[in-house]
Amino acid sequence: MIRLTGVHKSFGAQKVLNGLNLEIPEGKVTAIIGPSGEGKSVLLKLLIGLLQPDSGLIEVDGECMQGLRRSQLNHIREKFGMLFQNAALFDSMSVFENVAFPLQEKTKLTRDEIRRRVLSALEHVGLKNVEDKFPDELSGGMKKRVGLARAVVLDPKIILFDEPTTGLDPVIKRAIHHLIRETHAKFGFTAVVVSHEIPEIFDIAQNVAMLYQGEILQHGTPDEIQASTHPVVKQFISGSLDGPIHVG
Amino acid sequence: MFTPVQAIGRLTIGYVRNLGRMGWFILYSLYMIVRSPGSPVYILKQMRFIGTKSLFVIVLTAAFTGMVLGLQGYYTLAKFGSEGMLGTAVALSLIRELGPVLSALMVTGRAGSAITAEIGIMRISEQIDALETMALDPFKYLVTPKFVAAMISMPLLCAIFDVVGIYGGWLVGVKLLGVNPGAYFYEMEKSVMWRDVYSGMVKSFSFGVIIAWIGCYKGYFSGPGAEGVSRATTESVVLTSVIILVWDYFLTSILL
Numbered sequence: 463m464i465r466l467t468g469v470h471k472s473f474g475a476q477k478v479l480n481g482l483n484l485e486i487p488e489g490k491v492t493a494i495i496g497p498s499g500e501g502k503s504v505l506l507k508l509l510i511g512l513l514q515p516d517s518g519l520i521e522v523d524g525e526c527m528q529g530l531r532r533s534q535l536n537h538i539r540e541k542f543g544m545l546f547q548n549a550a551l552f553d554s555m556s557v558f559e560n561v562a563f564p565l566q567e568k569t570k571l572t573r574d575e576i577r578r579r580v581l582s583a584l585e586h587v588g589l590k591n592v593e594d595k596f597p598d599e600l601s602g603g604m605k606k607r608v609g610l611a612r613a614v615v616l617d618p619k620i621i622l623f624d625e626p627t628t629g630l631d632p633v634i635k636r637a638i639h640h641l642i643r644e645t646h647a648k649f650g651f652t653a654v655v656v657s658h659e660i661p662e663i664f665d666i667a668q669n670v671a672m673l674y675q676g677e678i679l680q681h682g683t684p685d686e687i688q689a690s691t692h693p694v695v696k697q698f699i700s701g702s703l704d705g706p707i708h709v710g
Numbered sequence: 711m712f713t714p715v716q717a718i719g720r721l722t723i724g725y726v727r728n729l730g731r732m733g734w735f736i737l738y739s740l741y742m743i744v745r746s747p748g749s750p751v752y753i754l755k756q757m758r759f760i761g762t763k764s765l766f767v768i769v770l771t772a773a774f775t776g777m778v779l780g781l782q783g784y785y786t787l788a789k790f791g792s793e794g795m796l797g798t799a800v801a802l803s804l805i806r807e808l809g810p811v812l813s814a815l816m817v818t819g820r821a822g823s824a825i826t827a828e829i830g831i832m833r834i835s836e837q838i839d840a841l842e843t844m845a846l847d848p849f850k851y852l853v854t855p856k857f858v859a860a861m862i863s864m865p866l867l868c869a870i871f872d873v874v875g876i877y878g879g880w881l882v883g884v885k886l887l888g889v890n891p892g893a894y895f896y897e898m899e900k901s902v903m904w905r906d907v908y909s910g911m912v913k914s915f916s917f918g919v920i921i922a923w924i925g926c927y928k929g930y931f932s933g934p935g936a937e938g939v940s941r942a943t944t945e946s947v948v949l950t951s952v953i954i955l956v957w958d959y960f961l962t963s964i965l966l
């Protein structure tokens with residue numbers, strides 16, 4: 463279980479998170495939704511310790527993420543896999559090497575076993591015959607899928623997905639959603655999915671949290687969120703232009 | 711009314727913080743080299759980049775440096791009728807001073823800037839963050855291989871610079887201006903001591919450390935965007951060159 467208590471985070475004068483409280487239950491898929499630029503990516507980076515909160519507490523399985531030595535932090539990070547919003551592939555490595563990298567560095571598997579796992583991970587995200595390409599030679603959607611394969615290849619306990627399907631075509635989008643649901647049913651990892659895919663995300667997540675103005679505005683099951691009477695939530699999930707959220 | 715005072719304070723704190731960060735960076739890098747120097751494959755790759763690929767420009771600059779030393783040395787020595795000492799003059803200037811410094815400045819321009827750009831791009835495209843999320847230490851993959859490679863490559867490049875430069879001086883002095891070929895090498899052998907070679911090698915080793923240090927540091931803390939990386943690259947080349955020249959003075963006064 464991951465628990466955030468009173469988390470504040472600012473960049474210079476800009477307040478991004480403003481006393482955020484959230485509990486992410488173990489073994490479930492939790493979706494984070496909310497308008498662009500509200501701090502969803504920042505929230506994921508706080509969870510894995512890439513950013514430090516200005517104040518507040520972040521606990522992973524009862525262990526506090528602040529004030530740790532590098533070795534302690536790495537110990538906690540080994541539970542995590544992360545897909546970055548921009549995929550963050552290593553551009554000096556081929557697709558194969560990118561996905562193989564965590565296996566090479568973190569396990570003692572043989573070359574053949576690594577090869578088998580990498581190819582199967584790539585196949586699961588619908589990529590074939592691209593192992594030898596380099597990230598610069600891939601389309602945006604392909605990069606995303608390589609990043610997805612790299613994030614899950616070590617079978618982590620907790621997986622953070624930052625917009626896993628943004629920029630993918632509808633068929634692949636459905637396939638990725640299917641993949642997340644299936645692998646979750648099989649391995650039972652804890653997932654945090656930042657997503658703009660409304661309403662599809664309600665079929666995948668067991669929990670939905672809406673981030674708005676630096677706080678969790680509402681948190682509940684997909685049905686509760688869809689039935690919400692809160693004007694901001696209502697406007698956001700219906701994608702209407704009229705309401706309290708102003709664009710621009 | 712506090713604004714000017716605040717501005718000075720903020721500037722000073724920022725400056726001191728940067729110095730501290732630079733100090734931490736090199737100490738941590740050296741610690742990591744001892745603890746886990748990184749795989750030999752990464753080190754060899756970096757040596758190929760920093761060392762092998764710098765060969766051409768090193769040979770070229772060394773040849774012309776030696777040749778101009780031959781010319782200038784001949785002009786000066788001829789005034790005292792001691793053209794025979796040309797070999798000594800060329801060799802000592804190169805081995806003690808010009809070889810280490812010029813080869814380091816050339817490598818700074820060629821490889822130091824590239825190191826900063828490479829690490830800077832990895833920083834802004836979140837590749838360094840990706841390593842961190844895998845519970846891997848970015849230093850082990852990005853920084854220590856470059857340190858080790860620079861520490862090995864620089865003295866070797868410097869040795870090549872010295873030898874090519876000495877033959878450049880020979881070409882001009884002996885072949886063009888008619889200095890006695892026997893005297894050129896005999897006087898050189900008589901007056902170049904082991905400690906001259908040693909001091910040149912120590913210098914060039916430490917310049918290797920400086921190139922890797924500033925190159926990696928500037929990239930690692932590169933500002934956002936293409937502009938941030940380009941600024942980091944420029945600053946890296948300027949700062950490395952300045953530190954090399956200042957450090958050279960101190961080292962010379964110690965080693966003399």
Ligand SMILES: Nc1ncnc2c1ncn2[C@@H]1O[C@H](COP(=O)(O)OP(=O)(O)OP(=O)(O)O)[C@@H](O)[C@H]1O
Nearest residue numbers: 473476478496497498499500501502503504505547
């Ligand atoms: N490293 C940083 N330095 C300064 N400001 C930052 C940094 N990272 C994020 N921000 C700011 O924090 C805010 C939240 O950014 P974040 O990337 O978390 O948004 P988001 O909710 O993920 O949006 P999107 O849905 O568009 O991805 C933005 O206003 C952004 O400008």
Ligand SMILES: [Mg+2]
Nearest residue numbers: 502503547624
């Ligand atoms: Mg985002």
